[in-house]
Amino acid sequence: MQLSSIRRRATVLAAVSAAGVLGLAAPASAHVTVQPGQAEQGGYAAVSFRVPNENDTAGTTKLEVTLPEDKPLTSVRTRPLAGWTATIEKRPLATPITSHGRQITEAVSKVTWTANPGVRINPGQFEDFEVSMGQLPTDTDTLIFKALQSYDNGEVVRWIDLPNPDGSEPDKPAPTLKLVPASDTESGASPAPSGSAGADPAAGQVTVSAASEDTSDSTARTLGIAGLVVGVLGLAVGAFGIIRGSRRTAG
Known part of the structure; x- marks a missing residue:
């Protein structure tokens, strides 16, 4: 040869x-996700909406998250994020909810984060938008949050697709939070899981745990x-x- x-x-x-x-x-294609992806039913959770910038030539300047209408959340609070302004929209409840001795007549319908002038999520970067929310429902194992990601070139990516019937992931999956039954302790209380709070944020008793990443x-x-x-x-x-x-x- x-x-x-x-x-x-x-x-x-x-x-x-x-x-x-x-x-x-x-790397695999990144999506807007909820971190951590799991919380306990019936409690209050501190979670982040993780937003990766998937555009090589534009920056993310806005995130809109719509909360599930059929599973109303009466308490939603945002953590301040430098360079971003958060606004919360509410809607009236057809049937008022009694929580901690108070009658609640409206629920949060939407949270929007808008970048201040000169601020954006640059290509190749991501940002976490943190919220505390509750009281989480006890009659479902999944909460789906439809999200819109806006870029400074006018593009809007709609992360709103529901899971496919066969269990496969759709093209633009909506951020999803898995709900698991509350664990019991000897005292009968339900401990807060990682990234969640076991008390009503309105009572000033929220204990927020740092979100842990699965490194396996x-x-x-x-x-x-x-x-x-x-x-x-x-x-x-x-x-x-x-x-x-x-x-x-x-x-």
């Missing part, structure tokens, strides 16, 4: 292997990529050995 042919084959092999590593390392997927991905990189290096060394051996044979 000619030396030039061996070199070409070694080059192609290394290129294909490197492309495979880069393909696996590329990223760790496994990192280890897998590292193994592939080692494999590519091994292929490169093997190709170099083939070329070197061919040179000696040719000499």
